[in-house]
Amino acid sequence: MADSADSRDRMTLILFSGEMDKAMAAFTLANTAASMGKRVTIFFTFWGINAIRKDMPTAGRGWMRWMLGRMNRGGSRNLPLSRFNMLGLGPWMMSKLMRESRVTPLEESIQTAKEMGVHLVACTMSMGVMGIAKEHLIPEVEDFAGAAAYLGDASQSGINLFI
Amino acid sequence: MADSADSRDRMTLILFSGEMDKAMAAFTLANTAASMGKRVTIFFTFWGINAIRKDMPTAGRGWMRWMLGRMNRGGSRNLPLSRFNMLGLGPWMMSKLMRESRVTPLEESIQTAKEMGVHLVACTMSMGVMGIAKEHLIPEVEDFAGAAAYLGDASQSGINLFI
Amino acid sequence: MADSADSRDRMTLILFSGEMDKAMAAFTLANTAASMGKRVTIFFTFWGINAIRKDMPTAGRGWMRWMLGRMNRGGSRNLPLSRFNMLGLGPWMMSKLMRESRVTPLEESIQTAKEMGVHLVACTMSMGVMGIAKEHLIPEVEDFAGAAAYLGDASQSGINLFI
Numbered sequence: 001m002a003d004s005a006d007s008r009d010r011m012t013l014i015l016f017s018g019e020m021d022k023a024m025a026a027f028t029l030a031n032t033a034a035s036m037g038k039r040v041t042i043f044f045t046f047w048g049i050n051a052i053r054k055d056m057p058t059a060g061r062g063w064m065r066w067m068l069g070r071m072n073r074g075g076s077r078n079l080p081l082s083r084f085n086m087l088g089l090g091p092w093m094m095s096k097l098m099r100e101s102r103v104t105p106l107e108e109s110i111q112t113a114k115e116m117g118v119h120l121v122a123c124t125m126s127m128g129v130m131g132i133a134k135e136h137l138i139p140e141v142e143d144f145a146g147a148a149a150y151l152g153d154a155s156q157s158g159i160n161l162f163i
Numbered sequence: 164m165a166d167s168a169d170s171r172d173r174m175t176l177i178l179f180s181g182e183m184d185k186a187m188a189a190f191t192l193a194n195t196a197a198s199m200g201k202r203v204t205i206f207f208t209f210w211g212i213n214a215i216r217k218d219m220p221t222a223g224r225g226w227m228r229w230m231l232g233r234m235n236r237g238g239s240r241n242l243p244l245s246r247f248n249m250l251g252l253g254p255w256m257m258s259k260l261m262r263e264s265r266v267t268p269l270e271e272s273i274q275t276a277k278e279m280g281v282h283l284v285a286c287t288m289s290m291g292v293m294g295i296a297k298e299h300l301i302p303e304v305e306d307f308a309g310a311a312a313y314l315g316d317a318s319q320s321g322i323n324l325f326i
Numbered sequence: 327m328a329d330s331a332d333s334r335d336r337m338t339l340i341l342f343s344g345e346m347d348k349a350m351a352a353f354t355l356a357n358t359a360a361s362m363g364k365r366v367t368i369f370f371t372f373w374g375i376n377a378i379r380k381d382m383p384t385a386g387r388g389w390m391r392w393m394l395g396r397m398n399r400g401g402s403r404n405l406p407l408s409r410f411n412m413l414g415l416g417p418w419m420m421s422k423l424m425r426e427s428r429v430t431p432l433e434e435s436i437q438t439a440k441e442m443g444v445h446l447v448a449c450t451m452s453m454g455v456m457g458i459a460k461e462h463l464i465p466e467v468e469d470f471a472g473a474a475a476y477l478g479d480a481s482q483s484g485i486n487l488f489i
Contacts, residue, residue: 007484008318008319011314014351014487016347016348016351016489017408018409021179021209021210022179025177025179025208025209025325028288028310029310029313029314032309032310032311032314033314036311036314038314045351046347046351047347047408047409061426062426064419064422064423065423067419068410068419068423071410072409072410082180082210083181083210083235084231084234084235093227093231094292096227097227097228097231097292097293097294098292100224100225101288101291101292103288103291103292125354125427125429128427128429129420129423129424129427129429130423131423146358147354147355147358148358148362150355151337151355151358151359151362151364151485154484154485155334155484155485156334158170158317158318159314159317159318159323160323160485160486160487161177161323161324161325161487162325162351162487162488162489163179163325171481171482174477184342184372184373185342188340188342188371188372188488191451191473192473192476192477195472195473195474195477196477199474199477201477245343245373246344246373246398247394247397247398256390256394257455259390260390260391260394260455260456260457261455263387263388264451264454264455266451266454266455321333321480321481322477322480322481322486323486324340324486324487324488325488326342326488
């Protein structure tokens, strides 16, 4: 009974996509929910890990991870758009339009999330596959876990989204 | 307790994607749920707003919004496919295949949604960023709101999806 | 009350996307949840049906379905990546990286899902539109249903995701 009431106050998001617009959607929902008093967790997996990577190339074992680390650039300022990317012109334009509309840019949204207690969790399986180590991630990420931990959180959340 | 029972009867969808196939999925789920007696809300954000735009260019302040208004064509009949778009041939073929299989086309699905009481809400933040005003949207959209309103609805819904 | 407790133990996923990385995410979540004792259903719709297709061309009525059957290759080993597909090099590299990290490949994950009792359901509407018959699907798929059946399952699930 108490549990059921609690679940309304929790939201757990999976950020699977590595695009700036989807990361913006995730952080906008997360920060708004946190400001409403909800407990929020974002679980970053696959390309979504790019949103919480430092702007530096990664290099796991082998030439394929080396290549992936160079192609698949991370860093909240380097994410492409899911549409109209136009070789990087799209994200620049979108950032400018957002600034004009006084929408917080992604870097700041991550900071705000951290300050508001949004729980940022990186998927250890994806990190392993892509050759991404803890030192490649921004310090705001405080937790590293797998699918079982995600499912534990999601089971207690009234809102679960896969972005 | 009563609340908990109610939440089973509500579904809240976010349509983030601007593709015809994803919009079809959203409206098929929404209309089926409405026909089963559920209260349904679709919250249109980012590219998803294209599904509820009139077939006309938008023009907010500045050349970037002007350009975006031309490139990012709206209108339920102009949406691309998420795969095999083939410069517009894909959506035409898909519409034809759907008609043959007696699947309701998107324009009609929006009408049906409206008639069945599905609540269509446009995200005001996305409208601001993209320079889309109320008059650019189809009249079926009756509500304009932000992330907080979405989260209020989602908290009371048993089914929440991000499409 | 009992119902409310039950819903925590159920997860219902929609796999809409036809990409290998998203199919991997769906099966990783499904199999982990099943190993935790949850009842899991995956509902395959639109391009997601490719993950459960045999590696053979389909051929519904008319040249458009014939063409779609050839272009839109199915089979868990033929799925593209959502990013860095590089004409098929990407999925090969990703499979190799996954094998090195001891992540189960997709074909095996489907087998495991079946063994753990994950319920695999193909969307009949999508099958009709794309000209896909039951014999085009792998034998692990035991159920064929529409949106109403999905919504029935989702209403009773604590975790609902659209992938």
